[in-house]
Amino acid sequence: MAAKKKNNQYQELLAAMDVLEKEKGIKKEVIVEALTDALANAYKKNYDDNNARVEAVIDDRTGAFKVYVFKKVVEEVVNPIEEISLRDAMAISHGYELGDDLRQEVTPGDFGRIAAQTAKNVVLQKLREEERRIVYEKYKRLQDDLVDGEVAREDKRYIYVDLGDGVEAAMNKHDQMPNERYRVHDRVQVYVTRVLEETRGPQVFVSRTAPDLLKRLFEKEVPEISQGIVEIKGIVREAGDRAKVAVFSRDANVDPVGTCVGPRGARVQAIVNQLGGENIDIVKFEDEPEMFIRNALNPAEVKGVLFDENNGEVEELEPMGEDGEVRQRVHHGCTVIVPDNQLSLAIGKRGQNVRLAAQLTGYKLDIKPLSEMEMPADQTDEFAFDGE
Structure with missing residues (x-):
């Protein structure tokens, strides 16, 4: 009866593996492989306190297992734990010589119950590991893409978004829209x-403020972008407030700005609605x-641009993402001349228009009204905005 029960356990193990x-x-x-290691450890824990060299073997055809030291x-x-005399070894088999490893079965008669529980635990562990691996690979493929989720909870550091599959993505303060x-x-x-990839499952980090979120939204709303006719050359954002997007057309017959704006502004408005009213300036890349x-200073009119390559500086961008890496961008200098009545428009509210234009173009932009260009140098006041 016991042998029949043991055989049933073997068959159940094989069935679970299949x-x-x-x-x-x-x-x-x-x-x-995982099960043999686990059985060897189970034998040591329950039957051998001496840490002998132990090997568990499973017949993957029958499911039967044996333990050897x-x-x-x-x-x-x-x-005596690790060694046996030549005389005793030859009593077992005359084939042994000095230096050989003697392999001796020590499978306890009552080891079946422990082995069955160990096998169950290993199978469940492998199942959990595989499920975590599948979920990890799924979201690894979704990195740099958009996903839909549901706000689950919040703590001092993060808002957690339920993405399904038992995955809660973390969104830190920097990645949350202020509006x-x-x-x-x-x-x-x-x-x-x-x-x-973490032991408890994949850890996913998400953002609502990343410029590439805006890029993916344009790719969804504007077929010409996904088709490769129109290309996004650059995006800068002050998330929740305003963004500038530089676009370029590979087809001379396709207006990149008009294509992204859409009929009666429908395409860009759909994106604005998804970003809580964030204003989006679409400009033509040159x-x-x-x-x-x-173009980047739109809607302001520009009378002239005077370049000074020696008048530049390095801008340290804010750390992005969890790595906290500080990125830098070199801004070459130039003076932008605008009509007097366009000065406020060019600078923008709190300097936002020229700040975003500087980030988009990579130039340090000094804005001057046309009237000041005719005044003596010692009476001029420059308006410098470099994206800081």
Whole structure:
């Protein structure tokens, strides 16, 4: 009866291995390797306090298991746990010589119950590991893309967004829109910035402020971008308030700005609505710096651009994401001349228009009204904005 029960346990183990291999893609060899290690440790814990060299073997055809200990064949035994005399070894088999490893079965008669529980634990562990691996690979593929989720909870550091699959993505303060309030059960679209493989499952970090979130929204709303006809050359944002997007067309017959704006502004308005009313300036990218600077300062009119390559500086950007890395951008200098009545428009509220234009073009922009260009140098006051 006991033998029949043991055989049933073996068959159940083999059946579980087959299910995991067929349905979860976990190779039987992987389970067998993990299980033999676990059985060896279980034997040491329950039957051998001396830390002998132990090996567990499983027959992957029948599911039967055996436990062996290894001892070195020596002339004179010093450590009986690890050594056996040549005389005793030859009593077992005449084939042994000095220096050989003697492999001796020590499977306890009552080891079946412990082995069955160990096998169950290993199978469940492998199943959990595989499920975590599948979820990790899914979200790793979604890195740098948009996903939908539901606000689950909040603590002092993060808002946690439930993405499904038992995954809660973390969104830190820097990645939260200042014009949005996140309440539990709110549906929210987020941009996946980073995915880490952790022992408890994948750790996903998301953002609502990343410039690439805006890029993905344009790709969804503007077919010409996903088709490669129109290209986004640059995006800068003060999330929740204003953004500038530089676009370029590979087809001379396609207006990149008008294409992104859409009929009656429908395309860009759809994006604005998803960002809680964030204003979006779409400007045409130009290879020629002067023309690009003129476009970037829209809606202000520009009379002239005077370049001074020696008048530049390094801008330290704010740390982005969890790595806290400080990035830098070199701004070459130039003076932008605008009509007197356009000065406030060019600078923008709290300097926002020229600040974003500087970030988009990579130039330090000094804004001067046209009238000051005709005044003596000692009477001029420059308006310097470099994106800081």
